[in-house]
Amino acid sequence: MESANGGRRDVVTNYVMQILGLQLCADTMVGNDMARGISGGQRKRVTIGEMLVGPAKVLLMDEISNGLDSSTAFQIVNYLRQLVHVLGGTALISLLQPAPETYDLFDDVLLSEGHVLYQGPKEDVVEFFESLGFNCPHRKAIADFLLEVTSRKDQKQYWSWDCEPYQYFTVEQFSDAFQTFRAGQIVKKVLEVPFDQNLTSIASLTTSKHDLRKRELFKAVFAREVLFMWRSPSRNIVNFTHIIVKAFVASSIFWHSNMRHDSVTDGGIYLGLLFFSVSETMFSSLGDLGAAVMKLPLFFKQRDVFYPAWAYTLSTWIIKIPITFIGVTIWVAMTYYAVGLDPNVGRISPLMYAQNAISTTEFTAHRWNKIVPGSTESLGTTVLKSRGLFFEAKWYWIGLGALVGYIFLFNGLCTAAFAYFKSPGRTYSSVPRNAQDIKLEKLRNDAPSKRFHQKIVTDESSSTLNNTRATLPFVPLSLTFENIRYSVDMPKAKKSHGEMNDRFEILKGVSGSFRPGVLTALMGISGAGKTTLMDVLAGRKTGGYTEGTITVSGYPKKQETFSRVFGYYEQSDTHSQHLTVLESLLFSAWLRLPSEIDSITRKMFVEDLMELLELISLHGAHVGLTGVNGLSSEQRKRLTIAVELVANPSIIFMDEPTSGLDARAAAIVMRTVRNLVDTGKTVVCTIHQPSIDIFETFDELLLLNRGGEEIYVGPLGNHA
Missing domain, CATH: 3.40.50 (Rossmann fold)
Structure with a gap:
């Protein structure tokens, strides 16, 4: 900074x-x-x-x-x-x-x-x-x-x-x-x-929203946007490649040796090219809309206290100008002379405001001045009139002036929108009316009491577990790993600070085993390599260097078959917002279960799974957007677990299933995880800051230190 x-x-x-x-x-x-x-x-x-x-x-x-x-x-x-x-x-x-x-x-x-x-x-x-x-x-x-x-x-x-x-x-x-x-x-x-x-001084009152001067604010935001552009060049490279391909196609279709200037039909062909050129130039930035929308949550947060909206929009506009000119230059260089448009530099418009302006530039050129037989007007004027376009030369300057005016108008409107539009707020829940009371009762009253970590489940839960097994059985599997080491290439920044090693080691000889019916906690401070260890064991690390031995129930692990018996719960909780809970699970089951399982059995399995994870009351609830509407954080986590379970895996990794939840919501999630383990599945969870009740839910602990070093592997013991 x-x-x-x-x-x-x-x-x-x-x-x-x-x-x-x-x-x-x-x-x-x-x-x-x-x-x-x-x-x-x-x-x-x-x-x-x-x-x-x-x-x-x-x-x-x-x-x-x-x-x-x-x-x-x-x-x-x-x-x-x-x-x-x-x-x-x-x-x-x-x-x-x-x-x-x-x-x-x-x-x-x-x-x-x-x-x-x-x-x-x-x-x-x-x-x-x-x-x-x-x-x-x-x-x-x-x-x-x-x-x-x-x-x-x-x-x-x-x-x-x-x-x-x-x-x-x-x-x-x-x-x-x-x-x-x-x-x-x-x-x-x-x-x-x-x-x-009198206890405070008036000098202590803040009289401005931002501490820096406007110039300093603009410099800071502009420098950050330039940094964003340099660190994400792929978007501009794809855009320029897109322009090059389209320009090559256009110049091939409208090659100058095939173009004539003798009739209204010939002029119509030129108009087609000019319209295509204008459209390509004006809509070439549509590909940036996705990136702009993705940046909105960050912008809404920082706009409140970090910088005003005009500093952001002005910075993005200035940065976009040279990129746009590069794209236009590529297009003109590949099409203008290849097609044989008027080479008079005075007639070239950098970015025409509309079809009238660019058409006037071309068809008022001297080579279109020949008189059409049976008329007193030039060929260029006749072509423009036949298409309902203006034919006065002044429309070139009108178009240019209008373009400049629209640049300031649209950027001004964009600045005003960023400055005054509100970020999406919380709205109503999309849980059906008849399930709303049940949902509130679950959250307020149904959190398990002091000994929910006990292995004994109720008769109803036991019946559910039995039904789940009977609907779609699975083979309990264990996962054993020995001397797991994982490293990546040493970052250039560290080498520049004198680091001599070629690799940066993240995991240093970690060994252990995960068994059926045993709930294992994977703990360690941030940066200890917990998620990295799970990614390595799951085969999700496509880069870096992995060493060590991994076996599944005594057999060497093969990624092709392991992925069919393995589930991975991630923190992101990404779901389709327009589907209901039941529809999300049915869709996942349709794609992930073997084709020989008929639809009736598939639906029965999903219903049993929803009962196991206490999602029955939410079966018709729309998922919605995270933090806006739909399911709560705790409900989303249970849905994410269920989406992984519909594949009927034997081994399940969960990355911080209680993160972002209070003690009651975390208790509900861990109760469902405990029910899962009691069916005979192998479950491993990374977890941060567990309460004593949640911690005692686990059977064993694998503790990592910063740098990927193993500290403890084994049972928790009585009272941990």
Whole structure:
């Protein structure tokens, strides 16, 4: 990051990168779901870093620990704590499943369920609930206790007053009780006292939305857009190749030796070429629409506080001008003289506004001045009139002026649209009306209670498992790997810093085994190589160098057959938004199950699978867009798991199935995963920051250290 105030910004940026653990990937492209880049946890840290390097003193941070390991989450919150205490800032942070040591870093706790249930020091929150008859067990994390004590399903297990029968304590009752608690009285007194304006200086008020001057804002955005262009040249290369191919075809069809200038029909042929040329030039940028739409989420986020819309649109416009001229130059060089258009340079228009302007340029040339027999007009004028076009020479300049005017008009409209249009917001759920109440009941009340990790399932669940096996049986398989090493070519940036090795090793001799009916947790800090290990075992790594031995139930692994018994759950949760849950699963089953399975058996298998993963109540719900409408995050994760399971795999890898979920939603997902394992499947999950209940759901643990080194492989043991 370029510094505008000496070296201060560089120091702050480097310090924040060190706190967030981003030094190793400082020169790595971020990437996305389609382009390889940094890991999901690192991407989350980059998002946090964007806010921390700025001058903001009030930080509102929503679920910043998603996708991060406990160590990194602790470091980030600890840094925020120091920032707030030393510089006098304010931070309000919402977290999902925070570890106890991370929870202890906070000063105050704010609980909200549509009402303020508690707001005050964290040391008093347990006492508040104890005063109402709810005790936190010894091995229970306080954060998990606070989340579950308001749930109708989980609340009863924390009731401690034996002298009184338990009755469900509603959210409204908690809120009313807080008003009489001492922490509530303190908040009430603070709010009753008017704010003393003498305590602050008027100089501390921000009078402008952006800290930098307009020139500096434009320079920063323009430099970034130029960097984007240089790092993604494939789009321009494809566009130029497209122009070259079309220009070659056009020049071949309208070759000058076949062109005549003797009749109206000859002029019509020229008009066809000119219309094709204008259309090709004007619509050559349509291929950039997809990239522009993909950049909109990033733009909407950064437009709010980073830069104004005009800085973005002006930068993209200026960058697009030379690219457009290169494309037009290629087209003109390959077609203009090959076809035999008028070589008079004064008649050449760089980008004609419309067919009238470019047609006038050609047909007012001297070679079209011959008089048509039986008429007093020139051949060029006759051709233009026959097509209903203007024939005055002034239309050349009118067209050129109109083109320039439209350039400013459209870019002005684009700037206004970017500046004032709202990003897509959350809308209604597309879950059917009759399933809505069931869905809410599932989310609020049906999260499993204190011992959901036990291997014993209910009779109903057992019946479901048996039905699933009977509908479509599978062969339980184990996966064993020994001394797995994976490396890639050393990045040029590291070599330039003196690194002598030719390869960068990501996995360093990892060994272990995954067995049927055993749920294995794959854990480690961000950058430890968890996802890389699963990709190597799954055969998804097409690049790099892999060493080691992988066997499936004692036989050497063959990728051609392994892919038929293997399923991979990814974090992206990508589905067709217009399909329902049932339709998504039926479509996947249609494509992935063997052809000899008839449609009735296929549908029965899908229905049993939906019951196993608790998707029956959502069978008619539209998937919708992530974060906009349709299914919730927890429901999408269960649907993604189901989409992989319809292939009836024996071995399943899951990449962070509980990431982005609170404790209750994560409990629902892990309950379905546990049901899956109890059918005899081999399941491996990478997981970050699990609560004690979720962690004890697993049977075994494979723990990796940073750099891909194996620390522990084996059972969790009693109470882990």
